[in-house]
Structures are given as structure tokens and as C-alpha cells.
Amino acid sequence: MWRIKKDLLLDAIHSAKRYMPAEFICFLGGDRKKERVEEIVFLPSNTSETSASIDEYSVPIDETLIGSLHSHPYSTNRPSSQDKKFFLKYPLNLILGFPYTIENIGFYDQRGEKIGVLLEQY
């Protein structure tokens, strides 16, 4: 089961709020074998004012990138069909639904199925 520190999620939520009403996208760095998220990876120009598109070609190929996180400024945390295609790249994918709280984060695996993730306090 994947593990992630609650503080990292709060950081991501904080950033996502600043990007409202635009969608916020970032990546998760960590250890695939230990199934542990260690950091949030912010990439330049990874948001869009108008669409939820993710520029796949701007994503570096890197073994330590193990997941993605993006926000849905006006909807739930359910993945779109486009999201599901993108999810194929990473074993762990988070969608932050509106309003932005930890409770509104959806955790999905590579196939877009909901999975349980252990939130670590500290």
C-alpha cells in the first residue's frame, strides 16, 4: 500500500488553491519498491487557464517520478477518460476535487481504479 505524508498533501492543496480557478498539476516523487511518496515535484508551466490538459511531452522520464496529482477546480475527484489515459504512466494518481481538502482527494492506480493510501502524520 502506498504511503504519503499528510504534510505533502497539505502543501499540494495549498498550491492548488493559489492556482484557482485554473487547474493545478504536479508530480509525486518517491520509491516504487517501498511504495512511498517522498516529495511533490513541481514542474514549470504545468497549469493551464483554459483546459485540464496535461502536456505529456513536458514530463521528464524519471524512475523516481511515481505519481501525478491534479486538481478539478469545479468538480469531484472522479477521473475523466483523458485522466485515465494519463494515469497509465504512473502507479499512483491523485485527483483533488472541489472544495480542496484532504477528504476530497481521490487516489487511483494505473488503471484508474480507486485505491487506499496510508496517510502518515509525521
Ligand SMILES: [Zn+2]
Ligand atoms: Zn482530471
